[in-house]
Amino acid sequence: MAANRRPTLADVAREVGVSAKTVSRVLNEDGPASAETREQVLAAVAKLGFQPNLMARNIRVGGPDTTIGLVVPDLGNPFFGAVARSIEDTVRDRGLTLLMGSSADDPDRERALTDKFLSRRVSILLVVPSVGADHSHLKTHRATGLPVVFIDRPGVGLAADSVVSSNRTGAHDGVAHLIAHGHRRIGFVGDLPVKLYTRRERFAGYRDALERAGLPYDRSLVTNAHDQQGASAATSRLLGLADPPTALFAGNNIVALGIVAELARSRRKDVAVVSFDDVPLAEALEPALTVVAQAPEEIGRTAATTALSRLDGDRSRARTITVPTRLIVRGSGERPAPELQRA
Amino acid sequence: MAANRRPTLADVAREVGVSAKTVSRVLNEDGPASAETREQVLAAVAKLGFQPNLMARNIRVGGPDTTIGLVVPDLGNPFFGAVARSIEDTVRDRGLTLLMGSSADDPDRERALTDKFLSRRVSILLVVPSVGADHSHLKTHRATGLPVVFIDRPGVGLAADSVVSSNRTGAHDGVAHLIAHGHRRIGFVGDLPVKLYTRRERFAGYRDALERAGLPYDRSLVTNAHDQQGASAATSRLLGLADPPTALFAGNNIVALGIVAELARSRRKDVAVVSFDDVPLAEALEPALTVVAQAPEEIGRTAATTALSRLDGDRSRARTITVPTRLIVRGSGERPAPELQRA
DNA sequence: TTGTAGGCGTTATCAA
DNA sequence: TTGATAACGCCTACAA
Numbered sequence: 001m002a003a004n005r006r007p008t009l010a011d012v013a014r015e016v017g018v019s020a021k022t023v024s025r026v027l028n029e030d031g032p033a034s035a036e037t038r039e040q041v042l043a044a045v046a047k048l049g050f051q052p053n054l055m056a057r058n059i060r061v062g063g064p065d066t067t068i069g070l071v072v073p074d075l076g077n078p079f080f081g082a083v084a085r086s087i088e089d090t091v092r093d094r095g096l097t098l099l100m101g102s103s104a105d106d107p108d109r110e111r112a113l114t115d116k117f118l119s120r121r122v123s124i125l126l127v128v129p130s131v132g133a134d135h136s137h138l139k140t141h142r143a144t145g146l147p148v149v150f151i152d153r154p155g156v157g158l159a160a161d162s163v164v165s166s167n168r169t170g171a172h173d174g175v176a177h178l179i180a181h182g183h184r185r186i187g188f189v190g191d192l193p194v195k196l197y198t199r200r201e202r203f204a205g206y207r208d209a210l211e212r213a214g215l216p217y218d219r220s221l222v223t224n225a226h227d228q229q230g231a232s233a234a235t236s237r238l239l240g241l242a243d244p245p246t247a248l249f250a251g252n253n254i255v256a257l258g259i260v261a262e263l264a265r266s267r268r269k270d271v272a273v274v275s276f277d278d279v280p281l282a283e284a285l286e287p288a289l290t291v292v293a294q295a296p297e298e299i300g301r302t303a304a305t306t307a308l309s310r311l312d313g314d315r316s317r318a319r320t321i322t323v324p325t326r327l328i329v330r331g332s333g334e335r336p337a338p339e340l341q342r343a
Numbered sequence: 344m345a346a347n348r349r350p351t352l353a354d355v356a357r358e359v360g361v362s363a364k365t366v367s368r369v370l371n372e373d374g375p376a377s378a379e380t381r382e383q384v385l386a387a388v389a390k391l392g393f394q395p396n397l398m399a400r401n402i403r404v405g406g407p408d409t410t411i412g413l414v415v416p417d418l419g420n421p422f423f424g425a426v427a428r429s430i431e432d433t434v435r436d437r438g439l440t441l442l443m444g445s446s447a448d449d450p451d452r453e454r455a456l457t458d459k460f461l462s463r464r465v466s467i468l469l470v471v472p473s474v475g476a477d478h479s480h481l482k483t484h485r486a487t488g489l490p491v492v493f494i495d496r497p498g499v500g501l502a503a504d505s506v507v508s509s510n511r512t513g514a515h516d517g518v519a520h521l522i523a524h525g526h527r528r529i530g531f532v533g534d535l536p537v538k539l540y541t542r543r544e545r546f547a548g549y550r551d552a553l554e555r556a557g558l559p560y561d562r563s564l565v566t567n568a569h570d571q572q573g574a575s576a577a578t579s580r581l582l583g584l585a586d587p588p589t590a591l592f593a594g595n596n597i598v599a600l601g602i603v604a605e606l607a608r609s610r611r612k613d614v615a616v617v618s619f620d621d622v623p624l625a626e627a628l629e630p631a632l633t634v635v636a637q638a639p640e641e642i643g644r645t646a647a648t649t650a651l652s653r654l655d656g657d658r659s660r661a662r663t664i665t666v667p668t669r670l671i672v673r674g675s676g677e678r679p680a681p682e683l684q685r686a
Numbered sequence: 687t688t689g690t691a692g693g694c695g696t697t698a699t700c701a702a
Numbered sequence: 703t704t705g706a707t708a709a710c711g712c713c714t715a716c717a718a
Contacts, residue, residue: 004487005405006464008711019689024713032687049483054462055398055408056711059694065398067442076428078421078623085419088445097459099410100443102431116440119397121349140392144347257623264627280600281624284607351695362705367697375703399695402710 007048015044027052058121064146068096068124068307069117073105079253079277079296080128083151086300087126094308096123107133114138124307128152131196135160147310149303153197159318161310163303165294167198170325171205174274174292175249177327179213182337183247183272185221186210187238189259190251192226199224202251202276221245231258232265239268246337247272253279260285272335283330290333292325299323350391358387370395401464407489411439411467411650412460416448422596422620422639423471426494429643430469437651439466450476457481467650471495474539478503490653492646496540502661504653506646508637510541510619513668514548514592517617517635520670521590522556525680526615528564529553530581530588532598535569542567545594545619564588574601575608582611589680590615596622603628615678626673633676635668642666
């Protein structure tokens with residue numbers, strides 16, 4: 001039960017009777033080595049179960065480590081799960097390993113995570129910025145060549161690349177779709193906090209659509225929710241108004257779940273719904289859920305390739321890349337307004 | 344635009360005019376330091392933006408790094424996303440950082456990931472074993488004190504802890520529920536490959552339930568699917584049989600999505616369904632989806648706490664911890680069989 | 687083809 | 703209270 005030390009290069013060298021450098025050469029296919037030496041070394045490596053210490057190697061070689069740091073609000077949110085998978089797929093053949101953490105949208109936790117990643121000398125930093133976070137502390141790192149890419153929302157206080165969805169036009173399109181089907185009172189259920197970038201942009205798209213259609217903006221139709229239960233409650237509140245909305249626009253996937261659940265619970269089939277971001281089983285609902293779909297895989301891939309090209313020396317100006325959304329018509333967004341109001 | 348070196352302990356020391364060790368002492372609150380020195384050091388640290396190199400520190404200190412390695416089949420699967428979040432929550436206050444990777448259920452990729460993690464000297468290894476993977480190569484590491492915990496499925500060739508759902512009894516309960524509602528021909532749509540541990544266990548539970556009820560086992564009612572589309576196809580195939588099932592049991596969450604989608608598409612309201620593993624919006628379906636719910640948060644937490652207690656010196660025998668599942672009755676599992684067959 | 691010396695950034699040890 | 707020296711495991715540079 002001895003907690004034995006892991007074997008080192010020197011242990012392997014001793015086993016074979018050569019110098020550590022020779023072992024290093026064989027393993028890294030650096031410099032020459034006689035066939036016999038090579039064979040003996042490999043045998044000893046297998047026998048001892050030697051695995052090179054990547055941290056020691058990195059210390060010596062200098063430069064960034066072969067890791068990539070990723071901060072998301074919540075590992076359990078399917079949207080960020082899909083983004084993370086896509087990032088991993090993209091960087092795999094570069095041999096990069098993923099360091100991940102959830103910020104819970106807390107700037108302090110985000111900072112703690114990025115600091116840890118920086119202390120580990122990650123080669124790339126990918127961050128979904130939390131509300132209220134400031135990223136000016138990353139300036140020095142950017143200057144020394146660390147690629148930083150913001151995902152889903154732009155960063156604050158730092159000129160770095162970001163990859164976001166077409167939130168404003170996407171939301172506009174979804175709301176315009178409802179208007180096209182005769183709705184004049186359209187509720188908006190957004191995320192919290194209201195300062196959240198995606199919430200602001202999507203809300204702006206909502207107002208754009210109203211304005212272009214010449215519809216009045218009614219503040220009482222706008223509400224917010226932090227989670228699925230909150231969205232259900234918000235839905236119920238909206239529908240209980242004296243002059244309730246005939247359609248609802250969901251500001252994100254979690255909110256959509258809450259709205260749909262509440263409508264099912266109260267057996268309200270007459271309320272039209274369009275959601276920003278797709279959800280599983282959207283097609284199996286009755287009616288199926290019309291959504292403005294995001295492309296998490298493309299977002300992740302774009303963020304990763306952008307970061308990699310920076311790593312490879314791309315010094316062009318920081319870009320904001322907008323990944324288009326797509327309206328998927330399935331039924332819930334096409335329920336007609338119960339009565340077309342007279343002008 | 345100079346790609347400047349990151350500041351080191353020596354840089355800070357030079358700035359203040361003390362030795363590197365003194366700076367180290369201040370930062371680690373090791374040994375004594377005069378108030379003045381401390382203040383000067385902290386000022387210099389802030390000025391230079393010094394962040395200790397965790398890799399260098401670890402080299403010197405020896406022992407495992409403050410990272411934890413986690414291998415899952417797919418970062419994008421909500422089940423594993425929930426498990427990962429729960430693990431992170433559990434280890435956060437120990438200061439551990441998560442190293443993650445997707446194996447795609449490929450033993451080679453799993454091995455590549457674990458090898459990378461081991462080369463990084465993770466303090467804990469958490470693995471969802473791939474089908475066909477062998478874990479005997481981890482014996483040495485276990486012997487040197489590395490905690491290894493398998494999640495969702497037991498490992499092969501290594502006596503280590505594992506945390507799994509009560510697959511067999513859970514599946515039994517779900518199928519028995521269908522039987523109790525009069526169904527005698529119950530289709531089973533499992534995952535692929537059929538050798539997958541969870542698939543085998545759940546299938547065994549299915550057969551248990553049939554046997555206890557004295558129902559015949561009909562091989563033509565058993566099918567499998569790799570993804571949602573495959574599950575839809577399998578569903579359609581089963582329902583097209585000459586003597587089709589009146590109820591379906593879904594072997595996992597992805598399969599459930601496929602079954603529900605296909606039933607919605609073909610407007611089959613008469614087929615009863617119970618799913619192993621819960622899905623979002625299950626309550627909003629019509630009828631709502633009856634499930635055998637797993638507890639991913641509890642699975643993650645249990646795996647993490649087990650590993651931490653091993654890290655803290657627990658040398659007791661390896662355990663297999665079974666996290667109970669729970670039948671959630673919502674409607675789809677209670678649709679009665681169309682006609683009760685005569686005995 | 688192989689080995690030696692030295693250093694990466696940090697901390698342990700011992701001395702001052 | 704502080705510092706010099708050595709060492710962690712590995713690689714670079716140079717020499718043999």
